[in-house]
Amino acid sequence: AQSVAQPEDQVNVAEGNPLTVKCTYSVSGNPYLFWYVQYPNRGLQFLLKYITGDNLVKGSYGFEAEFNKSQTSFHLKKPSALVSDSALYFCAVRFDNTDKLIFGTGTRLQVFP
Amino acid sequence: DAGITQSPRHKVTETGTPVTLRCHQTENHRYMYWYRQDPGHGLRLIHYSYGVKDTDKGEVSDGYSVSRSKTEDFLLTLESATSSQTSVYFCAIRPDRAGQPQHFGDGTRLSIL
Numbered sequence: 714a715q716s717v718a719q720p721e722d723q724v725n726v727a728e729g730n731p732l733t734v735k736c737t738y739s740v741s742g743n744p745y746l747f748w749y750v751q752y753p754n755r756g757l758q759f760l761l762k763y764i765t766g767d768n769l770v771k772g773s774y775g776f777e778a779e780f781n782k783s784q785t786s787f788h789l790k791k792p793s794a795l796v797s798d799s800a801l802y803f804c805a806v807r808f809d810n811t812d813k814l815i816f817g818t819g820t821r822l823q824v825f826p
Numbered sequence: 827d828a829g830i831t832q833s834p835r836h837k838v839t840e841t842g843t844p845v846t847l848r849c850h851q852t853e854n855h856r857y858m859y860w861y862r863q864d865p866g867h868g869l870r871l872i873h874y875s876y877g878v879k880d881t882d883k884g885e886v887s888d889g890y891s892v893s894r895s896k897t898e899d900f901l902l903t904l905e906s907a908t909s910s911q912t913s914v915y916f917c918a919i920r921p922d923r924a925g926q927p928q929h930f931g932d933g934t935r936l937s938i939l
Contacts, residue, residue: 745925747927749930754932754933755932755933756830756916756918756930756931756932756933757869757916757918757930758930759927759928759929762925762927764925803868803869805869812857812874812876812920813859813871813874813884814871814928816868816869816870817868818866818867818868819868
């Protein structure tokens with residue numbers, strides 16, 4: 714079955730340190746991969762996507778993600794975390810020839826001053 | 827924001843009553859989606875639409891129906907609400923072009939007592 718996994722419910726990091734939020738997927742075919750962020754009482758906001766091409770994708774607010782086909786992973790990264798990055802992060806996958814996304818269960822990022 | 831309005835933003839109702847949630851877009855996008863968000867489950871697709879009067883089921887469609895009589899409006903109806911349908915409901919829209927991300931409204935918090 715096609716699925717997306719975010720293995721960590723919560724990630725804690727000190728401000729100024731690098732952060733990584735993990736995402737792995739199980740799919741047949743070529744996936745389109747997305748990261749979204751959700752702040753309290755708001756909808757999901759698009760951060761970045763991988764469709765094809767360079768495995769390192771840069772997105773909004775200094776975030777980037779690395780697509781690794783052999784490990785079927787698409788981890789979200791940022792070199793230097795900010796307290797304002799504290800939010801809920803979702804990885805999502807869209808599969809070839811479908812109009813639908815499958816979402817991970819979300820990872821809460823907490824950045825401490 | 828991507829021109830998506832959900833109404834109402836909050837609703838409390840009783841078991842067995844019908845409930846209709848509205849999603850309105852000003853982007854003229856073909857694709858519209860309804861999701862529910864529950865702790866531990868991420869976002870799960872209820873129904874989606876790929877054009878006026880063209881809809882299809884998602885992974886958690888039981889107990890829900892949808893209608894799309896014009897491009898800008900996508901309605902989600904709970905025919906007879908149950909407590910298990912207490913959730914936060916999100917609408918999303920997506921442009922036609924392949925690989926484009928979905929954009930989300932700010933959600934409707936629905937409580938069924």
